[in-house]
Amino acid sequence: MRDFSGRVAVVTGGASGIGRALGARFAAEGMRVVLADVEKSALDMTVADLRREGGAVTGISTDVSKQESVCALADEVYATHGAVHVLCNNAGIGTDETRSRIWDSPANDWTWAFRVNVWGVLHGIKAFVPRMLAGGEEGHIVNTSSANGGLYPLPTTPIYATTKAAVTTITEVLHHQLRMARSKIRASVLFPGPHIVATNIFDAARNRPADLPSERTGTPPPTLDDVRRMAEQAGMEFSVTQPKEVADYTVEALQQDRFWILPRGGRTDEAVRARIESILDRSAPPPLGM
Numbered sequence: 001m002r003d004f005s006g007r008v009a010v011v012t013g014g015a016s017g018i019g020r021a022l023g024a025r026f027a028a029e030g031m032r033v034v035l036a037d038v039e040k041s042a043l044d045m046t047v048a049d050l051r052r053e054g055g056a057v058t059g060i061s062t063d064v065s066k067q068e069s070v071c072a073l074a075d076e077v078y079a080t081h082g083a084v085h086v087l088c089n090n091a092g093i094g095t096d097e098t099r100s101r102i103w104d105s106p107a108n109d110w111t112w113a114f115r116v117n118v119w120g121v122l123h124g125i126k127a128f129v130p131r132m133l134a135g136g137e138e139g140h141i142v143n144t145s146s147a148n149g150g151l152y153p154l155p156t157t158p159i160y161a162t163t164k165a166a167v168t169t170i171t172e173v174l175h176h177q178l179r180m181a182r183s184k185i186r187a188s189v190l191f192p193g194p195h196i197v198a199t200n201i202f203d204a205a206r207n208r209p210a211d212l213p214s215e216r217t218g219t220p221p222p223t224l225d226d227v228r229r230m231a232e233q234a235g236m237e238f239s240v241t242q243p244k245e246v247a248d249y250t251v252e253a254l255q256q257d258r259f260w261i262l263p264r265g266g267r268t269d270e271a272v273r274a275r276i277e278s279i280l281d282r283s284a285p286p287p288l289g290m
């Protein structure tokens with residue numbers, strides 16, 4: 001998609017981090033932007049900030065883990081704007097699993113992560129794609145995965161990595177099916193990075209649903225600063241990526257119609273290559289760091 005001006009973008013998880021940066025960038029491109037988020041106060045603040053900067057931005061409270069909530073979002077967007085051209089299924093959470101092994105990981109954590117990270121993406125596709133196809137216009141679906149799981153799983157985060165592997169596969173299948181349907185809608189998978197992106201994801205528990213309480217006790221989950229300290233103590237280089245950089249290369253990828261929205265840098269290419277080699281060699285997956 002080359003022409004963004006006047007078109008409509010919907011971004012889930014739009015109140016914070018990468019979603020907020022995507023919304024800001026789409027607004028700067030002249031799009032009408034709808035941010036959807038479960039965190040009402042943060043959503044209101046983000047919408048007010050982006051409007052102050054001149055963006056045509058609105059917010060709709062949405063819980064992507066609930067099909068009826070995402071359908072209501074689609075109804076409202078179509079009633080107001082009549083079309084959607086870019087849909088970013090971006091809302092996502094991470095659970096506190098750095099000390100977790102699969103065999104003792106809590107069921108509530110798996111359920112919560114699948115509801116938001118996987119069902120959230122599916123609900124978005126099911127609520128919007130049929131209407132986008134019926135509209136007959138050019139459009140693009142961007143699903144936010146993660147290099148962690150979406151390309152190779154880090155052993156420290158089994159739940160998160162598994163959900164993001166699902167997001168990559170869902171998007172790849174969606175891409176093929178849209179092509180087979182000869183539609184004007186494209187699909188892409190976004191891997192934010194190349195380093196940890198400085199967002200509020202380390203505080204994702206703020207939006208944990210009451211019906212899935214944490215079964216963990218003891219020390220609280222690590223913050224971004226904790227991760228920085230751990231990396232430095234392990235003698236590893238630690239860098240962060242800013243959300244704006246992710247939004248910038250996402251827009252560039254949409255303009256160039258790229259499926260894999262994958263930044264260069266960091267250790268990603270090396271890790272992907274090593275994993276593919278191990279598959280072709282029929283050998284064990286290569287060890288991966290934190």
Ligand SMILES: NC(=O)c1ccc[n+]([C@@H]2O[C@H](COP(=O)([O-])OP(=O)(O)OC[C@H]3O[C@@H](n4cnc5c(N)ncnc54)[C@H](O)[C@@H]3O)[C@@H](O)[C@H]2O)c1
Nearest residue numbers: 013016017018038039063064091092146196197199200201
């Ligand atoms: N930060 C990183 O380093 C990184 C790396 C790879 C992938 N990602 C992915 O990027 C996406 C955005 O995360 P972020 O890093 O900007 O974190 P963030 O916490 O800053 O933003 C996530 C947003 O999603 C919202 N959200 C959570 N549950 C929701 C629900 N049920 N319904 C609607 N909205 C909900 C939150 O309120 C928040 O505004 C996620 O899918 C995440 O997995 C992040």
